[in-house]
Amino acid sequence: xxxxxxxxxGKPNTTLDGKxxxxxxxxxxxxxVGAVQQNDAGGVGLFRTEFVYLNCTDxxxxxxxxxxxxxxxxxxxxxKVVVRTCDIGADKTVDYMKxxxxxxxxxxxxxxxxxxTRRDFFKTQLRALLRASAYGNMSIMFPMIxxxxxxxxxxxxxxxxxxxxxxxGKKFSDKIEVGTxxxxxxxxxxxxxxxxxCDFFSIGTNDLTQYTCALDRQNAKLEPFFDPHHPAVxxxxxxxxxxxxxxxxxxxxxxxxxxxxALTETFLRMGVDELSMNAKSILPVRKIIRxxxxxxxxxxxx
Ligand code: PEP
Ligand code: MG
Numbered sequence: 001x002x003x004x005x006x007x008x009x010g011k012p013n014t015t016l017d018g019k020x021x022x023x024x025x026x027x028x029x030x031x032x033v034g035a036v037q038q039n040d041a042g043g044v045g046l047f048r049t050e051f052v053y054l055n056c057t058d059x060x061x062x063x064x065x066x067x068x069x070x071x072x073x074x075x076x077x078x079x080k081v082v083v084r085t086c087d088i089g090a091d092k093t094v095d096y097m098k099x100x101x102x103x104x105x106x107x108x109x110x111x112x113x114x115x116x117t118r119r120d121f122f123k124t125q126l127r128a129l130l131r132a133s134a135y136g137n138m139s140i141m142f143p144m145i146x147x148x149x150x151x152x153x154x155x156x157x158x159x160x161x162x163x164x165x166x167x168x169g170k171k172f173s174d175k176i177e178v179g180t181x182x183x184x185x186x187x188x189x190x191x192x193x194x195x196x197x198c199d200f201f202s203i204g205t206n207d208l209t210q211y212t213c214a215l216d217r218q219n220a221k222l223e224p225f226f227d228p229h230h231p232a233v234x235x236x237x238x239x240x241x242x243x244x245x246x247x248x249x250x251x252x253x254x255x256x257x258x259x260x261x262a263l264t265e266t267f268l269r270m271g272v273d274e275l276s277m278n279a280k281s282i283l284p285v286r287k288i289i290r291x292x293x294x295x296x297x298x299x300x301x302x
Contacts, residue, residue, distance in 0.1 A: 004283040009040050013286050015268060016293040022274035023286050024082070026254060030068070033075045035279035040286075043080035043137075045202065045276020046254040047072065049125070050092050058096050059121070065128035073136030082139040082202065082254075082276070084181065085154075086125055087111045091218055106216060111144035116153050126161040133173035141179035141202055146186040148193045155197065183207035183255070188236045191243035201244045202276070205255025209233050228257060238270045245271060252276055264288045269298060 014020045024045030025036045036044060052060045052068050060068075073081055089110020093099055102108040115122035129140060142154045155178060165172055180187065180194050183204030187194060195201065205228075210217040212232050215225060237253065244251035252274030257263060259281035267275065268289065275285060 001283065004287060005038075005040060008283055008286050008290075011286075011290070013042070013289045015289060016291065017295040019268065019294055021268065021272060021289060022252070023282055023289070024080075024252070024254075024274055024276040025279045025282060026276055027072070027279075030071055030075070032279065033072060036076060036079075039279040039282040041079075041279060041282050043082075044076060045082050045252050045258075045274055047081055047083045048087065049084060050087055052125075053086065053088050053094050053097075054092065056094075056096075059124070062124045062128045062131075065125060066131045069129055069132035070135045073132050073138055077136035080137045080139060082141055082179065082252075083129055084141050084143055085112070085129075086115055086122070087143045089114055106210065106218075112142050112150055112154060113144065115142075116150065116157075119157060122154075122157055123161055126158055127165060130158075130161055130165055130172040130176075131170055133176050134171045137175075138173060139177040139179060139200070141181050141200070143181045143204070144183060144207070145180050145194065146184045148190060148197065151180055151194055151197055181254075182240045184211050185236065188240050188243075191240050192246065195244050195247035195249050198249065200249050201240055201251045202274075203237055203240055203251070203253045203255065205233065205237070205253060205257035208236060208255065209257075212236055228260070229263065233257075234263075234266065237267070241270050241272055250274065259285065261285060261288050265292050265298065268292055268294060 012020050013023050022042050024043045025041035026046040027036060027044050028048045029051040052065050088094060090105045099109060145151050177199035179200040179202055180198045181204045182188055182191065182201050206217060209228065213230055215222050241251045250273040253267060253272055254276040258275040259277035261284055264285055
């Protein structure tokens with residue numbers, strides 16, 4: 001690993017024929033920041049913010065969240081950090097939110113669905129994020145989007161928070177990109193509409209696989225049926241990248257598949273702009289990117 005780091009440190013992630021992509025890390029809090037630097041990640045493509053909720057016994061305040069986000073943003077500046085708004089629900093629950101038991105939690109009240117129906121809860125996070133944006137290079141993305149309406153609603157709440165902070169004289173960055181996580185088949189199918197209303201897409205392949213193949217990602221019994229390279233999932237990824245590019249926005253992958261070196265060349269040929277993954281996969285993936293020649297026919301016929 002150290003040899004790989006020495007070989008790749010500071011080098012661009014450019015293929016032999018000259019295409020450069022970003023290789024970013026997924027993080028879940030301040031404790032992962034060291035690994036971002038140690039593995040020479042270009043930035044963070046998925047900052048999961050559930051830790052602020054899971055670490056508390058009651059709703060985390062704006063001030064508490066602001067400090068937590070600011071610390072991460074400041075430590076990583078000037079690297080880009082793509083923050084995902086609250087994805088509580090389904091596999092991640094907290095007692096104080098008093099969420100009802102659901103028979104189908106993966107299809108239930110989670111993530112953006114909670115945020116859009118509990119506006120004050122959502123606004124607390126967005127205000128904290130906006131204030132933290134003044135201390136680094138932040139982008140914001142929304143999870144579990146299934147329709148244009150949801151994206152527009154979420155953006156409207158963000159704008160409302162910006163207006164409030166401006167009125168209060170509190171500073172925030174004016175360069176925040178806003179993105180949509182593509183992790184439901186519905187989002188893939190309306191990607192052309194979504195792309196016109198946001199700055200980037202980030203494909204969450206864990207949920208996209210779960211929902212495309214109707215396979216509960218929490219259910220170990222389903223493992224024999226689980227094909228991470230299912231052609232339907234790969235087609236959904238291709239469709240998303242093409243839709244994003246038709247409208248001039250960048251498209252990344254931040255689910256587990258982004259770390260799958262057997263698919264790196266496939267994703268490059270699809271035109272992906274960014275791959276975000278667990279920190280330990282970064283150097284092996286970068287090594288592969290630098291050895292690929294996209295001008296030659298693929299050995300794998302992708
Ligand atoms: C995903 O669904 O692929 C994703 C990146 O988000 P999470 O694994 O946190 O649901
Ligand atoms: Mg997800």
